Amino acid sequence: MLDHKLGRDLWRVKGQGLAIVLVIALGVMMLVMMDGLVNSLEETRRTYYERYRLAQIFAPLKRAPRQLLDVLAAMPEIAALEGRINGGALISLPGQAVPVRAQAVSLPEFREPALNAVYLAAGRQLDATRPDEILLLQGFADAHGLRPGDELSATMHGSRRRFTIVGLAQAPEFLYTTAPGELVPDDARFAVMWMNERALEAAFDLDGAFNEVLVAPARGASEQALIDRLDQLLAAYGGTGAYGLEDQLSNRFIVEEIEGLQVSSRTVPPVFLAVAAFLLYIVTSRMVQAERDQIGLLKSFGRTGLEVGLHYFKFTLIIAVGGALLGCGLGMLAGRSLSGFYQEFYKFPFLLFRVDPAAFVTGFTVSVLSASAGACWYCDGCLRWRRRKPCGRRRHRISATP
Template identity: 65%
Template sequence: MAGLADLSPLDRKLLRDLWRMKGQAVAIALVIALGVLMLVMMNGLVRSLEDTRTAYYERHRLAQVFAPLQRAPQSLLSRVAEIEGVSVAVGRVTGSALINLPGQRLPLSAQAVSLPDQGDARLNDIYLTAGRRPDPSHKDEIILLQDFAKAHSLSPGDPLSATMHGARRTFRIVGLAQAPEFLYSAAPGEFVPDDARFAVIWMSQSALAAVYDMQGAFNQLLLGTTKNSSLPAILDRVDVLLQPYGGRGAYGLADHVSNRFIEEEISGLRVSSRTVPPIFLAVAAFLLNIVISRMIRAERSQIGLLKAFGYRDIEISLHYLKFVIVIAVSGALLGCFLGVMSGRSLAQVYQHYYKFPFLLFQVDPMTFVIGILVSILAAAAGGMLVLRSVFRLSPAVAMQPPTPADYSRSLALAAFMKRWLDQPGRMVARRLLRQPGRAAGGVIGIAAGMSLAVAMLNVMSAFDQTLALSFNLIDRSDLSVSFIEPLSDNVVFELQSIDGVIEVEAQRTVAVKFSNGQHSYRGAITGLPVNARLNRALDNRQQAIPMRTRGVVLGSALADILRVKTGDVLDIDVREGRQPQLQIPVTGVADTLIGSPAYMALDSLNRVLAEPRRVSGAYLRIDSARQDAIYRRIKALPGIAGVSLKQDAREAFQRLIDSSAGAVRYLMAAIAAVITFGIVYNSARIAFAERARDLASLRVIGFTRREAAFVLLAELGIITLLALPLGGLLGYFLVFAISEGFSTDLYRVSAVFVPQSYGIAALAVIIAALLSGWLVKRDIDRIDLVSALKVRE
């Protein structure tokens, strides 16, 4: 008690006010905490992923340049090492493989990669998680990608059967590993990773060279570069050197498939962290401003009394500023703590999904500072604006109630209300009409909370719709087959001849580099039949994208990257076969559902490549009753790089959107729901705090508890109902911002509008209003009439 006695009168009043408004203070602090939570969590995830990726790449010496080719002698490495800016040049052997596991109906795709016979790899080393490295004297020893091994319960010492270079071989697993170049690994013909259906096999250089007939040669060049080197100059020089050896175009780490997907995830999180948390914080700040401004207005007489006792305006301002700061800082600190805890939990999801051997969640200290400062400034702004109007009044005027408004011109309306409304109903109507500003503030506050719920529900529906459209409307096949290299379309007839195959549709995918001036993108052109049926190109309106007889159709995301529009001509550097350099007009730009695609008619694509009747894959519709026999026939076909069942691909895509960014959306939806309830509850508490004296007066003059509660709760109900359409409208625009934040080059989260989302959000607001009303009614029923009617001095 001695400590309290040492406090100034204003500080003791501050503690009393905090205790008196503890329910509201806690609710406001929680809303602020959730906004700060989003800021800390998402900024922390961005920094953690970036730092972890950089550290992992550096520790295992991931190459800065990759250059696939057909075959080159090891002696070429000395010439490559002389290129200015190259610090390390390594040649290795890679190749495709098919793994045959007992109980699996179809072969599983794999990539074989060589390791040095002696010592660690100078570039692209592995992270050994179990067992040991292969012994070069034992040609059958391999290391297997850890996640594939876990998916099939394989461990060191187990045998593994695989088809490599047309021959079936049996190996012995001696170790399990992860690698920075395979953080994100997908089977041929797919863009979604699946641990159970794609493997990486590491073998000693001499053993793998013998398998692929590459003794004394290599078919992939890896380069490390110096710090200030010119990457474009190195790539140009490497392409010139490798051209006689079937070089397929050197590219930097930025264009490496695994790194690109990681970068897309980080970029998507970065955009989300810059758009989504500010939205949540803005809603929280708006609510706090309403609460603080109303509280100060309600304490008008006390402010006048303080001024009468000689307290200066600055002292009174600091008193209320302390009140604001206590709530804001408490909420912000709680948000920082919850943000770190939530970020650590999500970091584990990212670590598992992207196969990082470690991932430490770290937050930039400036993020904490920003969260706390924004909370304080937002809270203080509303309070100071209201205090300015109160400070203009003299103490005598401030201690008096505000002058009632003149409603003498509303007699006709009053007569109308008397005819249709009872006394409590007329009181509710008068309250709303006399103070439209306060009613509007309540409407906007609840609408802002509802808009968050509407936006997040629609975004969650957009993820689900993308999945449904991709595997119901776009892909209408049962399985797809990809080939090691483009084959004659005779293979289509061979597939069609299999008993039980109903329909076969060919396609061709060609690796290219798109260029438009300084803008470039390493991707692929997909050649589809003009009237594709099994794998169709659709826009976001679910309309078929027409395949022109000439020219290329780009997805809008790719068109934005390249800064092109319909009618422009693209420079296209083909990265396979004869590697021609083409100039092809853009005949259309479409808002696509997935990725950044480029489409051409299959015949047109083959014609510009001067390679008629070539296909790189096919989609099949089959008789499910004969699927086992069909699978056996497909396994026996030569030149198969991979076989994918649509159901397996769908499940992999579902895991993708439920992990990483998808996991964040669930948390954001939960936060939006809590903020919505907090806003509605605070609106009810504010109204009760403002009208406690009025409600007590009603009870004294004969109103029952139910009638007194009706006067307050009916007002809350009307404000809530008025907020519903406005909340739906605000949510409509908010969907676009949040959808864009979640979209990446891998998948586009379209701004869809599902009627059920509006209904669910409205129902959530109504339930929050009913629950809040019930909690406030309990306080109304327990109100102390004598204390409420006393004038506090």
């Protein structure tokens, strides 16, 4: 009998119930979506960094001979290192009066780099016998419609050169690319070029030398102590100060984005769930007030206070469960949609949206508990009927004839 009444009650307040379901669904959706994005970004970042051996320490300098790398490699605190050339360039494009700023990075000629490898998205790798070949950052190439086989002109160290694009590449150190002095990324305004080491040595007059050291610390080594040691060794070669991965620009942006999502996942969903709990409190209290005579009649026919209380608890439980299930589904859809946006914004070559099953359990449990708390907050004295012993709160008193 009470279940039949429950169905009629739900139909009678279907508009209010649907609104509360949507509020709960939005809260659970935000929780599931943000949890999935945090897990996906962290896992993808970690995998990308490990697969392409991103350095943990960057040490720029003015000029140092290649023999210094042997000295650094002998240090027990260093597990792997790579010396490379890194410099600025200006790219001239047809139809543009202002050159585009670019960063030129060297690659070893006959081997894979020990650190900071590149992901080849299209085309082929560089040919060591051809100094005029380059790999171009894929985002910049897509923004200007450049493809492997095209040519472009670039000015480096006061000399203008013409290069052939043989491949489009991405790299973990360039997840977030901005032109110097800017914070907002613009693929059309900044480029990265990878060139053969000897070709870049000749372009920057660094024959037999390098101007940046990439370091991976050994297991158990203190990163800060190693940075201080590198600063001492490289000071004589114009070292400008080594820094860790946490201070690398691209990594800094992605880490702060993940931390922002974590903060939002802890603050935004509770707001929606608190609003849903308040709405359920209002709906349940009004329903109980309107059905005082029915509650008294049910008591007179032998229904216990627990049975009547469970009847109203089922009402809130159905709304909460419906909102939680809807929110889990919407969270998956929204997370998958946003993962594609992050992949384009942060230049991940791959990004799989993955939600921890604990997020579904947490979202479902929290939504049900918050909705139940909102309904049960209403004085349980309203569900009691005893002759001459009404609830202590005046607005909750029940007057019913047995």
